[in-house]
Amino acid sequence: xxxxxxxxxxxxxxxxxxxxxxxxxxxxxxxxxxxxxxxxxxxxxxxxxxxxxxxxxxxxxxxxxxxxxxxxxxxxxxxxxxxxxxxxxxxxxxxxxxxxxxxxxxxxxxxxxxxxxxxxxxxxxxxxxxxxxxxxxxxxxxxxxxxxxxxxxxxxxxxxxxxxxxxxxxxxxxxxxxxxxxxxxxxxxxxxxxxxxxxxxxxxxxxxxxxxxxxxxxxxxxxxxxxxxxxxxxxxxxxxxxxxxxxxxxxxxxxxxxxxxxxxxxxxxxxxxxxxxxxxxxxxxxxxxxxxxxxxxxxxxxxxxx
Amino acid sequence: xxxxxxxxxxxxxxxxxxxxxxxxxxxxxxxxxxxxxxxxxxxxxxxxxxxxxxxxxxxxxxxxxxxxxxxxxxxxxxxxxxxxxxxxxxxxxxxxxxxxxxxxxxxxxxxxxxxxxxxxxxxxxxxxxxxxxxxxxxxxxxxxxxxxxxxxxxxxxxxxxxxxxxxxxxxxxxxxxxxxxxxxxxxxxxxxxxxxxxxxxxxxxxxxxxxxxxxxxxxxxxxxxxxxx
Numbered sequence: 004x005x006x007x008x009x010x011x012x013x014x015x016x017x018x019x020x021x022x023x024x025x026x027x028x029x030x031x032x033x034x035x036x037x038x039x040x041x042x043x044x045x046x047x048x049x050x051x052x053x054x055x056x057x058x059x060x061x062x063x064x065x066x067x068x069x070x071x072x073x074x075x076x077x078x079x080x081x082x083x084x085x086x087x088x089x090x091x092x093x094x095x096x097x098x099x100x101x102x103x104x105x106x107x108x109x110x111x112x113x114x115x116x117x118x119x120x121x122x123x124x125x126x127x128x129x130x131x132x133x134x135x136x137x138x139x140x141x142x143x144x145x146x147x148x149x150x151x152x153x154x155x156x157x158x159x160x161x162x163x164x165x166x167x168x169x170x171x172x173x174x175x176x177x178x179x180x181x182x183x184x185x186x187x188x189x190x191x192x193x194x195x196x197x198x199x200x201x202x203x204x205x206x207x208x209x210x211x212x213x214x215x216x217x218x219x220x221x222x223x224x225x226x227x228x229x230x231x232x233x234x235x236x237x238x239x240x241x242x243x244x245x246x247x248x249x250x251x252x253x254x255x256x257x258x259x260x261x262x263x264x265x266x267x268x269x270x271x272x273x274x275x276x277x278x279x280x281x282x283x284x285x286x287x288x289x290x291x292x293x294x295x296x297x298x299x300x301x302x303x304x305x306x307x308x309x
Numbered sequence: 310x311x312x313x314x315x316x317x318x319x320x321x322x323x324x325x326x327x328x329x330x331x332x333x334x335x336x337x338x339x340x341x342x343x344x345x346x347x348x349x350x351x352x353x354x355x356x357x358x359x360x361x362x363x364x365x366x367x368x369x370x371x372x373x374x375x376x377x378x379x380x381x382x383x384x385x386x387x388x389x390x391x392x393x394x395x396x397x398x399x400x401x402x403x404x405x406x407x408x409x410x411x412x413x414x415x416x417x418x419x420x421x422x423x424x425x426x427x428x429x430x431x432x433x434x435x436x437x438x439x440x441x442x443x444x445x446x447x448x449x450x451x452x453x454x455x456x457x458x459x460x461x462x463x464x465x466x467x468x469x470x471x472x473x474x475x476x477x478x479x480x481x482x483x484x485x486x487x488x489x490x491x492x493x494x495x496x497x498x499x500x501x502x503x504x505x506x507x508x509x510x511x512x513x514x515x516x517x518x519x520x521x522x523x524x525x526x527x528x529x530x531x532x533x534x535x536x537x538x
Contacts, residue, residue, distance in 0.1 A: 223417060
């Protein structure tokens, strides 16, 4: 293999087809960047899930004395404050399910002191007594996904005011991220199809514009490898440039969107670091080069018969 | 060198075969003219030898090999032992004379040192010494055909196939090309030349094979173009 000769042939091919080459580079870059973004979104979702899942708790609040006066709001509480029997019965039922990792109990007095600790300057504090706070069970589940079973089981029991699942608060956010991932994947799919068509067409034009060369190559007995190599290498080269551009786009995107913007806006959430970004980059390179080389190879089988 | 055994070739969607039951043999070192009017089957005959086409019926042997049994990936190896020249020269216009000849060696992976040595040699043989750095467009038709012959011969093939090599040239240049082909033939290379050029065939007095509507109608040693049997 005369490397220098092949390189110069590739250079000639790329220059002759410059506009098409640029189109291929740009569309490879865009589709790879979208693929990379979809992968990073997946990483982001799992990072967040890990962060929140550890803290998810189901809280069961029991009726207090004040709730009895608001019987119309919550029928369960019409009878007044929950009795210790009712509380014990609920706790016993929960423990029997085997789904619970641990139950913390919080008495109204503890609740009040916790509340006072969190917000000592609240003017409401003066009017609050332990009677206005609820007795509650804070539940840590073995499998956080099973909170619905708990909700269904104890939700209607006498003395139970309400069951609250902390993960409800996050659901819309997860839905948004999952949706974004699906959108990125769909757009990537379309871009990928467009890119493949573009590569096929570029190789075809390139093969056509070099018909004379390839014709001579065949006549003098150049092997298929020699005849096809420059075309495949051209496509692969365009893909490498595209992948480098896509890597740059991802890095800039991650820096501007996450590091400069979102991290300041939403401090509650764990964002992905640079690790996943650097992991995605070689993946994009392999995907891009593999995809375009195979597309070029298959095109040549059709248009460059040896 | 070349043997056709009852070869017929029918192209798809055509009633009449392009070649019809042709059998002949060409020995090593021969100089053979292939004559016949347009559509007589000359091109098909040459394409079968180059294995650009396969026969519908019969066997084609080239350089001792049955082409039907030659697997696709071995075809390039076989073609390296053939040289081919065309009426339209088929040079690369953006490469110099030297690069055009070197191209044939580069694409079969010959090392640079070999190329640097044999390209000037073959250019001298075809009478183009010193014109290595010219572009094909700067040369006359006769000179361009010499470049094409140099490219075909640089690999020292056993067989040189020339398809109307003088078709685009004036009589004077044609004579020059024929002298060159004759000289190549004297080095031991078999030359098979398809032509319409009556004067050349008459003058050279070599073996003449004539095709007419796909049939072999004449095979005559030391023949002339217009011979009627």
